[in-house]
Amino acid sequence: MAKKLVIDPIPRIEGHLRIEVEIENGKVKEAWSSGTLFRGFEILLKGRDPRDAWFITQRICGVCPVSHGHTSTLGLENAFGVTPPENALLVRNLIEGGQFVHSHILWFYHLNALDYVDVVSALKARPTSSYLKQVQGKLKAFVDSGQLGPFENGYWGHPEYKLPPELNLLAVAHYLEALEMQKKASHLVGILGGKMPMHMTTPPGGTTWSPRVDQLDDLLFRIREIKQWVDTVFIPDVLAIAPYYLKWANIGKGHLNFLSWGVFEDPSFDPKKRLLPRGAVFGGQLEVKDVGPAQIKEYVDHSWFEADSGNRNPAEGKTLPKFTGFHGDGKYSWLKAPRIDDHPMEVGALSRILVAYLSGNEKVKKLVDFVLKELGVAGKPQVLLSVLGRIAARVVETKVVIDAMEEWTLKLIENIKSGKTQTYALNDVPEKASGVGLWEAPRGALAHFNEIEGKKLKNYQCVVPTTWNASPRDHKGQRGPIEEALIGTPVHDPDKPLEILRVVHSFDPCIACAVHVIHPETNEVKVYRVV
Amino acid sequence: MRVKSALSLTRRDFLKIASGTLAYLGFSGSLAPKLASALEKAAKKRQPVIWLHFASDTGCTESLIKADKPTPAELVLDILSIDYNETIMAAAGHQAEENLNNAVKRGGYICVVEGGIPTKEGHGMIAGKNMYEIMEEVGKNAVAVVAIGACSFDGGIPAGSPNPSAIIGVREFFQRKGIKTPVINLPGCPVNPEFVIGTVVHVLMLGKVPELDKLGRPKMYYGRTIHDNCPRRAHFDKGQFVEAFGSKEEAMGYCLYKMGCKGPETYSECPRVLWNARLNWCIGAGSPCIGCMEPKFVDNLAPFYSRLANISLPSGDVSADKIGIGMAVATGVIVAGHAIGRVVTGGKKKEEEKE
Numbered sequence: 001m002a003k004k005l006v007i008d009p010i011p012r013i014e015g016h017l018r019i020e021v022e023i024e025n026g027k028v029k030e031a032w033s034s035g036t037l038f039r040g041f042e043i044l045l046k047g048r049d050p051r052d053a054w055f056i057t058q059r060i061c062g063v064c065p066v067s068h069g070h071t072s073t074l075g076l077e078n079a080f081g082v083t084p085p086e087n088a089l090l091v092r093n094l095i096e097g098g099q100f101v102h103s104h105i106l107w108f109y110h111l112n113a114l115d116y117v118d119v120v121s122a123l124k125a126r127p128t129s130s131y132l133k134q135v136q137g138k139l140k141a142f143v144d145s146g147q148l149g150p151f152e153n154g155y156w157g158h159p160e161y162k163l164p165p166e167l168n169l170l171a172v173a174h175y176l177e178a179l180e181m182q183k184k185a186s187h188l189v190g191i192l193g194g195k196m197p198m199h200m201t202t203p204p205g206g207t208t209w210s211p212r213v214d215q216l217d218d219l220l221f222r223i224r225e226i227k228q229w230v231d232t233v234f235i236p237d238v239l240a241i242a243p244y245y246l247k248w249a250n251i252g253k254g255h256l257n258f259l260s261w262g263v264f265e266d267p268s269f270d271p272k273k274r275l276l277p278r279g280a281v282f283g284g285q286l287e288v289k290d291v292g293p294a295q296i297k298e299y300v301d302h303s304w305f306e307a308d309s310g311n312r313n314p315a316e317g318k319t320l321p322k323f324t325g326f327h328g329d330g331k332y333s334w335l336k337a338p339r340i341d342d343h344p345m346e347v348g349a350l351s352r353i354l355v356a357y358l359s360g361n362e363k364v365k366k367l368v369d370f371v372l373k374e375l376g377v378a379g380k381p382q383v384l385l386s387v388l389g390r391i392a393a394r395v396v397e398t399k400v401v402i403d404a405m406e407e408w409t410l411k412l413i414e415n416i417k418s419g420k421t422q423t424y425a426l427n428d429v430p431e432k433a434s435g436v437g438l439w440e441a442p443r444g445a446l447a448h449f450n451e452i453e454g455k456k457l458k459n460y461q462c463v464v465p466t467t468w469n470a471s472p473r474d475h476k477g478q479r480g481p482i483e484e485a486l487i488g489t490p491v492h493d494p495d496k497p498l499e500i501l502r503v504v505h506s507f508d509p510c511i512a513c514a515v516h517v518i519h520p521e522t523n524e525v526k527v528y529r530v531v
Numbered sequence: 532m533r534v535k536s537a538l539s540l541t542r543r544d545f546l547k548i549a550s551g552t553l554a555y556l557g558f559s560g561s562l563a564p565k566l567a568s569a570l571e572k573a574a575k576k577r578q579p580v581i582w583l584h585f586a587s588d589t590g591c592t593e594s595l596i597k598a599d600k601p602t603p604a605e606l607v608l609d610i611l612s613i614d615y616n617e618t619i620m621a622a623a624g625h626q627a628e629e630n631l632n633n634a635v636k637r638g639g640y641i642c643v644v645e646g647g648i649p650t651k652e653g654h655g656m657i658a659g660k661n662m663y664e665i666m667e668e669v670g671k672n673a674v675a676v677v678a679i680g681a682c683s684f685d686g687g688i689p690a691g692s693p694n695p696s697a698i699i700g701v702r703e704f705f706q707r708k709g710i711k712t713p714v715i716n717l718p719g720c721p722v723n724p725e726f727v728i729g730t731v732v733h734v735l736m737l738g739k740v741p742e743l744d745k746l747g748r749p750k751m752y753y754g755r756t757i758h759d760n761c762p763r764r765a766h767f768d769k770g771q772f773v774e775a776f777g778s779k780e781e782a783m784g785y786c787l788y789k790m791g792c793k794g795p796e797t798y799s800e801c802p803r804v805l806w807n808a809r810l811n812w813c814i815g816a817g818s819p820c821i822g823c824m825e826p827k828f829v830d831n832l833a834p835f836y837s838r839l840a841n842i843s844l845p846s847g848d849v850s851a852d853k854i855g856i857g858m859a860v861a862t863g864v865i866v867a868g869h870a871i872g873r874v875v876t877g878g879k880k881k882e883e884e885k886e
Binding site for chain 1: 576577579584587588589590591592593594596597598599602603604607608611612613614616617618619620621622623624626627629630651652653654655656657658659687688689691692693695720721775776777781782806807808810811812813814815816817818821823829833834835836837
């Protein structure tokens with residue numbers, strides 16, 4: 001008989017997520033994903049100076065504020081009709097890159113690794129290096145103190161933990177190192193953006209940061225330090241751990257629909273030429289399709305909103321919140337269910353890397369093929385459409401981005417050297433206009449829509465990554481991507497559902513982002529120009 | 532106090548000093564017995580912390596892990612015992628609930644709150660409970676609450692009008708519920724990590740809460756305006772302003788007042804403490820301050836790129852008090868008002884070389 005299981009809270013994510021599953025014969029038979037916090041955000045933007053939007057929308061998510069800021073600025077530039085100079089693109093790419101690298105390091109080591117690394121087992125290791133002996137000593141003292149803090153009550157000793165003690169210890173050592181590295185990556189944003197989180201320097205028109213050679217020099221050497229760490233620690237860690245978990249290449253596949261709006265601007269402003277380009281993949285077929293925001297529709301059949309809020313493009317979305325409890329009226333989440341032509345879409349690093357790979361991006365192709373070869377599955381990129389693939393994609397992406405950051409910094413230095421110093425294009429808020437910004441956060445596709453009237457924001461709407469990934473069922477009863485990926489997941493011990501955490505964490509959910517997308521005002525039809 | 536030197540101590544030294552200090556410091560107030568016992572325990576153990584995430588964006592956690600002295604690892608492993616924190620803890624579901632319940636039962640914990648409290652049913656839930664129920668339960672048994680960031684201070688951005696989830700800050704919640712636990716407010720969007728660490732260190736070392744203003748903010752961090760301490764202040768005094776981003780004046784580090792800087796109305800030690808391990812700060816990167824340390828800053832200090840209009844003439848109407856509370860040092864505002872008025876109305880922009 002099926003056994004119901006609720007995991008609430010899901011830890012090591014941003015925000016508040018509840019997962020409910022039905023388990024039968026040791027496997028997940030049904031799954032429901034619920035966003036459990038309602039903030040309401042866009043309403044705050046109404047009537048404001050449009051130039052404030054990029055500051056305010058950063059506060060949607062403290063984990064990827066940079067991406068919200070940039071997406072907002074892109075949408076505003078679209079509305080203002082202003083084109084930022086090349087130096088500003090480079091600065092923005094560097095700021096975005098610092099956040100991506102920070103986010104992926106933090107996700108791998110601090111949010112995700114504890115699903116694969118048994119911290120307690122590391123005590124049994126017999127390290128030979130003094131470095132690892134020291135880490136083990138520290139860990140032992142910590143455990144002996146009886147105050148396990150954040151490590152209390154984990155699923156330690158679970159049979160699904162497969163690493164030998166030595167590798168567990170190495171991972172613990174690198175968990176601590178990575179705490180420093182995520183910080184160093186964030187500090188790159190601090191140099192160019194004033195601070196991280198909530199950087200300050202990329203309004204519509206360009207950047208307020210004036211290039212200073214001493215800061216660029218500082219930046220360059222910091223980037224190289226992180227780059228070296230990615231090459232010598234991050235990538236080898238993943239390649240060392242993955243062979244123990246190869247069966248996860250067959251778990252958590254989901255709908256096999258992938259969406260990327262593209263990220264890291266090219267001077268041509270062509271989204272297909274971005275470092276990670278725009279495109280979509282449907283049904284696991286290895287070809288890239290064009291995609292645009294006019295294809296989006298959001299449904300609320302299983303979300304805590306009144307029926308009239310559903311079946312709409314976000315451009316004309318209505319949102320009438322109505323909390324009815326879990327499964328009252330079949331409703332169970334504060335998230336809407338966005339779809340592309342009625343297809344649930346997975347977003348995130350795997351979608352971006354897949355689209356880049358299939359678009360023939362040389363660098364991405366080389367790295368992905370290298371990873372496939374190392375894992376003994378050369379020439380089979382489809383194995384990456386899985387839990388294991390989501391992990392691998394973030395690592396590949398980290399490498400692609402940190403390498404590009406070095407190149408962008410050198411380019412910026414070269415520009416300054418040759419007297420090309422413009423960083424900002426003067427601009428004005430138009431009387432009446434509208435715009436769309438399409439970009440990517442580390443967690444996936446991000447879209448901001450604005451409408452300006454009388455030099456004020458008349459409307460503002462966002463469609464964010466985790467609304468795609470953690471969405472509930474839609475009008476056709478199709479599950480959201482995380483729900484679908486959970487189906488069939490083996491669960492060894494329902495009291496310690498480690499495997500479910502692995503599937504959920506592979507999407508890196510960020511719920512603050514997802515649940516703000518609600519407009520609690522009633523009876524209002526919003527119309528946006530959708531490009 | 533010299534926060535910096537305290538932070539460079541090892542944990543053992545630190546606790547030795549902390550308990551020693553406690554012995555001869557005659558601290559007073561209702562906090563004393565609770566803190567004394569917490570400290571006594573802390574001498575043997577790391578200080579227990581329950582960290583609650585409510586209606587927030589986790590930006591304050593993100594901010595804190597950018598700190599340098601102590602490092603995030605030292606905070607987690609050597610100084611504090613973070614017994615509940617959804618962002619970092621290994622445990623999930625009912626094991627996580629169990630950790631929280633046990634930590635509350637053990638007592639002696641500092642409760643860190645990140646995010647405001649939605650007071651509407653169903654608008655914020657963890658483990659099937661409303662956030663307001665969790666706040667009440669955990670808050671009333673805490674030694675003290677440290678409310679970090681704008682949201683736990685006064686609801687922050689999502690509490691902007693019309694505040695759809697009826698989100699309020701911890702202090703207001705405690706007042707409504709009659710909860711007596713002391714609250715230390717550390718507003719900011721995000722919170723400055725050094726303010727958090729310095730405050731916790733102050734409590735642990737000196738055995739008392741730092742001196743607070745009437746909004747519950749430590750005066751050592753929220754006592755002076757950014758404008759008073761700004762390294763660009765000399766340009767302001769000389770009437771040298773940035774008139775456009777990307778300009779020569781910006782490259783020379785002129786004053787950002789005309790670009791909308793809210794430094795004159797914002798009480799914070801940002802210019803001294805900076806951000807990201809003292810690497811940089813907003814004004815240092817050419818951006819005007821948006822006043823994120825101030826109450827209801829999103830409503831009261833926007834538009835962010837428009838210059839403060841109500842600080843105009845030396846003899847004019849200094850109505851900065853419209854933001855009400857937080858203007859404890861009114862004379863400071865008037866002085867700033869005078870100075871700005873003089874420069875803006877009478878001063879001429881001079882093209883002077885940066886020194």
